Amino acid sequence: MSEASPAKAYALHLGIIALLFVLSFVLPEYYHGLLARIMVLAVFAMGYNMLFGYVGLLSLGHAMFFGAGLYGAGLAIIQLGWGVPAAFIAGIACGAVLSLIIGLLALRTTGVAFMIVTMMFAQVFYLLILYFANWTGGDQGQVVPQPARVLDFGATALDLTNPTVRYMTALALFSFVLLVTLAIVRSRYGRVLVGIRENEERTKMLGYDTFSNKLMAVVVSGTICAASGAAYALLFGYVGSSFASVQYSILPLLWVLLGGAATTIGPLIGTVFMYYVIDVTSGYTSAYLLIVGIALILLVLFFPKGILGTIRQRWLGWLP
């Protein structure tokens, strides 16, 4: 947050983007596909981190924002026959509107009540998906047809089901959100958010309308999560209610805490780490959740601020 070393921070972030770009050409096929998925979900985690890490608001309902993007984009194609760009924008718009409404209501509460209220709104969202099953496909979900998942530019067409195109699209979204996050965090607005997290009363007494600022953060966070959901629907071709279930509200929290809350790169690291642990351990035993559980506890015992948070605390204080 300090004014020092902006160049270092930008260099690091561009370096990570460059690394991910290069990885596209060297990774074995399976990890290539997996990383595309991880980047999309890391965007979800970054959106979550915006609110949880920087404003200190712990939501247990972010699955609804991811779901809003997922269904907004997916149903625009399946039910309305829209094209990919319009569907993507529809998904993001759904997330923005939903997060504005939820923000207006839920921000009247704080602390644990905020957790519970967001969880309950997400539950309502989930049940609505089931209730309107004729439209949404309910719990079984629906496939976004493969022929519809093509970005048509007239002369050339980008097939989102092609692994390379998919990877690069995911990378583009990830890079955009990463840089936007970095810019927000380093901006004056980012400083206000941190002020609210650290001491809301004091921030108010410095002349800030903390409610509006928090509302803005909820909308930014919800919109980023919706972008992730919309991209998921378009890139992976499935919309289903399990992505709006409470499990998908807990996952981004977990990824962010693992990687390091209030770090820009932590969400990516946490998501990669969690995926890697599950992927590797599930190869050895069907009881991999046991190992995941133990890993979580060890991590929180020995890296209480998450992987990157602990690194920042001990070694690299300039990390954004």
Next chain:
Amino acid sequence: MHFGPHLLLAALEGLVTSAVLALTALGLSLVFGVMRVVNVAHGEFFMLGAVLAWAISTAISGHPALGFLAALVIAPLIVGAIALVAERLVLRRLNYNPEATIVATIGMLYIIQQLALSFYGPEARPVEPPFSYRILLPWFGYSGYKLSIIAASALLLTATWLVLTRTKVGLIMRATQYDSETAQAFGIAVGRVYGGVFALGAMLAAIAAVLIVPISQAHYLMGQDPLLLSFIVVIIGGLGSLRGTVVAAVLIGLSDGIISMFFSPTLAKIIATLLVAMVLVFRPQGLFGTASR
């Protein structure tokens, strides 16, 4: 069926739900109120209680009541011991930091769930009720055992209330809840209180599970719904308010059943959830609690 009997049935069902919910939520509320720990694994202690009840009652032959009573005593003790160990090994080392304990209890959730799957299996298994008396009403039949759950829960809640308000243990717990630093200064071993509270919270969940398992079956994924509902009850009822917890549990148990008389069930759940959420939004301190700190 006519409206009156239908309402009666919905109310009875709601009360059974409330009875179990009140016990489970009380456990969560104690842990949350005294330790400020959001115990995400609370539902898994509930599940463990049910699974152990199955194991104990199948191990004991003879009249089903024998196995059930044994389960009612032994299962909560085992669950309490497990919770105590978890508290000593993990939560205490985290200094009860709110965020760290959330991750840690999510970890516990995974561990307990996976162990249950590995050693107990994925099947839903029934436990025989200690007695099966069917009460015949003019309009429908009703399980006598279910009514006894309401009574047992009321008894246990009263006992807990007496312990909390009339004994030294209760005083110590309340003092710790009110201000742990001052309590420490007055010579209360806060660490031991925390360990005890965490174990007690888990035991209450386990007792609730043993009571419900003869009508609902033990299954390794059964912990999630009680967890979510308990959270809601605790917040609606207000932190650390036993009376609030009980009233909120009854309110939520009854509303669910009664609203479902008028709407399609999923719509009823949507409406009930929205209603509770709105209560929280416009009365964030809960219905009975003082403003949360």
Next chain:
Amino acid sequence: MTPLLTTKDLSRNFGGLRAVDTVDFTLMPGEIRAVIGPNGAGKTTFVSLVSGRIQPSSGAIVFDGADITSQPAYIRVRQGIAYTFQITSVFANLSAYDNVALPVQRTLSDGRSKGAVRAGVMSALERTGLADRANMPAGQLSYGHQRLLEVAMGLALKPRLLILDEPTQGLADSEIDNFIALVRDIAKGATVLLIEHNMPVVMQLADRITVFNAGKILAEGTPEAIRENAAVQEAYLGTAP
């Protein structure tokens, strides 16, 4: 000259206790006004009402000719009422720089350039003597420095009315001298409302003194007049002359 701040019949109840009781108060621009009184007299409640941290039970507050009674705190801050907390309330995990940057960036009208923030922050830090500690986390500053940081944050708001709630509490004598100079400096550009227990500080700084007792204004006047006031001596100093 119109008063900068007036309160009319201002009251605030806490349960059965009337912490501030029908207070009529007037503050002229450019003044350094000290508010004194025994503990529990309602001083902090009074300034909290003025700053908007708590809402009055009844009565009105007028700032620079406009009724601000129903305005939220952050609007009042924007209109020029700055409040420094009695209990040190800096952002402990942020650097001193960021602590001051928060108020600076809000008052900047020109907007975008980072240079403007930096200049504003460093100027406030320099005035309070904290410039060389800009990058330290505020929580690691000494207590006296944290009090100064509070003042720097208040200064950075470019207030027309700066409310200082017991600013010298816990400061060493040497620090107090610097502090008095600082407040005099501030008073060149702003009106200062000072709650203070340290009587020498009050006597040196205040143009006028308002004495609170049991939620009401007991007396008001120049330092000399207050020093001579028998009622004050009895209520506050506890002794007859």
Next chain:
Amino acid sequence: MDKNKTFNLSKTGLTRRTALKGLAAGAGLAMAPGFVRYSQAQSSAPIKIGFQSHRTGIGAAYGRWYEKTTAAAVKAINAAGGINGRQVEVIIEDDGTDPGRGAEVVGKFATQHKTDIVFGTLFSHVVIGSAPAAGENKMPYFVVSEGHHVASTKLNRYVFQPGITDVKSQIQSMAPWIAANAGKKVTQIFPDFAFGYDHRDYLPPALKAQGAEVIAQIAIPPTESSFTKYFPQIPAETEVIYHVMVGPAVLTFVKELGEFYGSNRPQLFGFMDSLEAVDINSPGLEFLDGSHFWEGSPRYAQADDSAAQKAYRAAVGIDDNGAAVGDPKDVSTASHMFGCWETLYVVKKAMEDAGYKGPEDRAKLVEATEALTAFAEGPEHPQGPKTFNGKIHQCFGIQNISKVEGGKLKVVHKTKIEDGLYEAEGDYTKQAL
């Protein structure tokens, strides 16, 4: 089997291959003793079948029995010389009964394990969630789910269900018997999600065609763990309660229905999905005595069982009561798991028809499967004869209606294949490969 990802029963029983996860599957293969020689000679390398299994999550009770049946079928196939002279190797990945993970697992099979096909998924949402990944990877995906999703032609050309009849057909074929034997006024109770909607949508027209009617439909939310409060919605004039509940709460459902009605109850007709892996003699289920159930393949051994059925039961290891041999408490999912056995034999047949050599022949395998039309009853299809519609990738077989009698299920009626046929809703063969 639990600790092993792969098994190759014909060679050394269970081959332990824990040290896998080389970056390339070939490297992993080379590390495992006993596999080295295969990497030299393509022709004798095993055919690799990726088994997408519900080992954890809500489907875990089914996953275990699906694995057992699959292991038995693979053992039998390998003992008889394998497919095209090559042994069959099964690689298992857990999908957590989650559609997101399901899609990842299909990707893993395609790009890391490089399996020839993916097989074995049960839960519909996992099938639908995984289908895009199968289509994009051009990976033939043989599911054993009984959902109507494949036949709806909403998935893609690589998804098949050749081993088990879909639920739409099952429901339709129940209607004549219900109308003729159980009653004309039917109340349906079903879960308020997609699985229940198939019953909600397909039963009323089928009953109407038989001169009966559905007089009430009661949808119960999936999260419900107690049901009594819904029972007053059952109209008093109901002659038959048609119930299909799934998930762990189903025992509660039956018990509460029993407490509600006592001995004075309407006829009951249910789908065995409710009680798969559940002992019919569990406490509280006495109430079901005399009621009827749909069964895919009978759980209990029947007096007129064919030799093929007997051999199948012995191979899978279930006793006359449909429980694991040696553990009477471990009740199987008999109504569905036969589909794994039969699907593998369909795969075998299609691979042999296609002259399948390796992943480059996957398109030929798809076409060869689509060309199949019927499967005769026999050791390969012990549940009974089936027809196969290559346009909608779905098979149609006979169904059983069984009565609960003295703590056992006795088959009282077998439907005809024609009872369950319906108009095709589309044509996969028109899609590009």
